[in-house]
Amino acid sequence: xxxxxxxxxxxxxxKIMAALNALPVEVGLEFARLKKLTGATDxxxxxxxxxxxxxxxxxxxxxxxxxxxxxxxxxxxxxRVAFARHVAxxxxxxxxxxx
Amino acid sequence: xxxxxxxxxxxxxxxxxxRRVRQSQIYEVSSLVLLxxxxxxxVGNISGWFWPRYGLYFWFAVxxxxxVGLIIISAYHRSKNRIRVFDDRYFLTFALIAAFxxxxxxxGHFTPRQQTAFWPIYIMLFYMMAGVWFxxxxxxxxxxxxxLTLIGYFYVPGLSLLLWMAVVNGGGLTLxxxxxxxx
Numbered sequence: 001x002x003x004x005x006x007x008x009x010x011x012x013x014x015k016i017m018a019a020l021n022a023l024p025v026e027v028g029l030e031f032a033r034l035k036k037l038t039g040a041t042d043x044x045x046x047x048x049x050x051x052x053x054x055x056x057x058x059x060x061x062x063x064x065x066x067x068x069x070x071x072x073x074x075x076x077x078x079x080r081v082a083f084a085r086h087v088a089x090x091x092x093x094x095x096x097x098x099x
Numbered sequence: 100x101x102x103x104x105x106x107x108x109x110x111x112x113x114x115x116x117x118r119r120v121r122q123s124q125i126y127e128v129s130s131l132v133l134l135x136x137x138x139x140x141x142v143g144n145i146s147g148w149f150w151p152r153y154g155l156y157f158w159f160a161v162x163x164x165x166x167v168g169l170i171i172i173s174a175y176h177r178s179k180n181r182i183r184v185f186d187d188r189y190f191l192t193f194a195l196i197a198a199f200x201x202x203x204x205x206x207g208h209f210t211p212r213q214q215t216a217f218w219p220i221y222i223m224l225f226y227m228m229a230g231v232w233f234x235x236x237x238x239x240x241x242x243x244x245x246x247l248t249l250i251g252y253f254y255v256p257g258l259s260l261l262l263w264m265a266v267v268n269g270g271g272l273t274l275x276x277x278x279x280x281x282x
Contacts, residue, residue, distance in 0.1 A: 004101065014109060018116040024181045029120075037119050087113065093106035 005086045007055045012040055013048050017083045020058060020075035028061070028074030049073055057082055125233050126279045128176050133240070133276030135168045140219075141269025147215075148261035154211065162197070166190075196225060215260055216252040219268045220245050236282055240275035244268060 008017050015038045019029060029037070035045050052058040057079030061072045075083070101109075143161040147154035169190075200221050204214055223241040230238025244267060251263040 009101075009109070011109075011112065014112060015116045018113040019120050022117040022120040027181050033123065037116065037123060087110070090106040090110050093101065094103045094110070096103065 004089050005082050007051060007057065008083060008086045010048070010051075012038060012044065013052055014086075015040075016045075016048060016052060016073070017057065017075065017079065017086075020073065021080060021083050023075075025077075025080070026074060028059075028072040031071040031073065034073060052079070055079075055082075122234050123282075124180065126236065126282050128172065129237070130276045130279035131172045131175075132169065133272045133279060135172070136165065137269050137271070137273030137276055139165055139168075139269075140272055141265045144215075144261045144265035144269060148258055148265070151211075151258060151261075166193075169193075196222075212252070212260060215264055216248050219248045219264065223248075234282075236275070236279050240271065240278075244271045244275075247271065 008014055016034065019034060019037050023029065031045070031049075034040075034049075035042065038045065040048070049058060049060060053060050056076060059074050059076050061074070063070055063072070139161045143157050146157040150157075200218060203209070203221070204217065207213075209217055223245045226237045226241035227245075230236070230241060247267040248264065251260050251267060255263045
C-alpha cells in the first residue's frame with residue numbers, strides 16, 4: 001500500500017511540485033513566476049522550496065541576469081518520481097483502495 | 100491518512116496549478132507575438148496613410164516580416180522552455196486563415212476602406228475563439244479591437260481611418276501584449 005509523501009502533501013509544496021512537474025524535464029521556473037503561480041509570499045515560498053530542496057525533490061540555481069539576481073527552481077528526477085507516486089496515492093484514496 | 104474528500108481537493112489543487120502553468124506559457128509566447136504584431140500593424144497602417152498607393156505592398160511586407168518573426172519567436176521559446184510552439188501545422192493554419200480572408204475580399208469586392216476594417220475584425224475573431232479555450236485575455240483584447248475598429252469604420256472619415264487603425268490595432272495589440280506579459 002502506497003503512503004502519502006508528507007513533504008509533498010503540504011498544500012503550498014504540492015502546488016510547487018505540480019507547477020514544476022507540468023514543465024519538460026530539466027526546465028525550471030523562476031522564483032517570481034512560481035510566486036505568481038502559487039500565490040505565495042516571498043518568505044513562505046522560500047522556506048518551502050528549501051524543504052523540497054533538502055529532500056532532494058527540487059534543485060535551486062541562482063544566477064545573475066544582467067545585474068538582477070535570478071533564482072530558478074527545477075524538479076529533480078527524484079522529485080518527479082515522488083510526485084507521481086503521491087498523485088497515484090491520492091487517486092487510490094479517491095477510488096477507495098485506501099482508508 | 101486523509102479521506103477521499105481531502106484527496107480530491109488535493110488533486111483539484113494540482114489540476115488548477117497545472118492549468119495556470121499552461122496558461123502562463125501560452126501567455127508568455129502570445130505576448131511576444133502580440134507585441135510584434137502591434138508594431139507591424141502600426142507601421143502598416145501609418146505607411147498606408149503616408150503612401151496610400153502602395154498600401155497593398157506594405158501589407159505583403161508586413162505579413163512576410165511577421166512570418167519570419169514567428170519563426171524567431173518559436174526558436175527563442177524552444178531554446179528557453181524546450182517546447183515547440185509553432186510547427187508546420189500552425190503555419191498551415193495561418194495560411195488557411197489568410198487564404199479565406201483573401202477569398203472573402205475578392206468575392207465580396209471589398210473596397211480598400213472595407214478591407215482596412217475587415218482584416219483586424221477577421222483576425223480578432225480567432226483571438227476571441229482562442230480566448231474561449233486559453234484565457235480571457237485573448238477574448239478581451241479581441242472584443243476591444245473589434246469594437247474600436249467598427250467605431251472607426253462608421254465614424255472616422257476617409258484616410259484618417261488608417262491613423263485610427265494604427266492607434267487602435269497597433270496600440271491595442273501592443274497594450275494587449277504587455278498586459279498578457281504581466282498576467
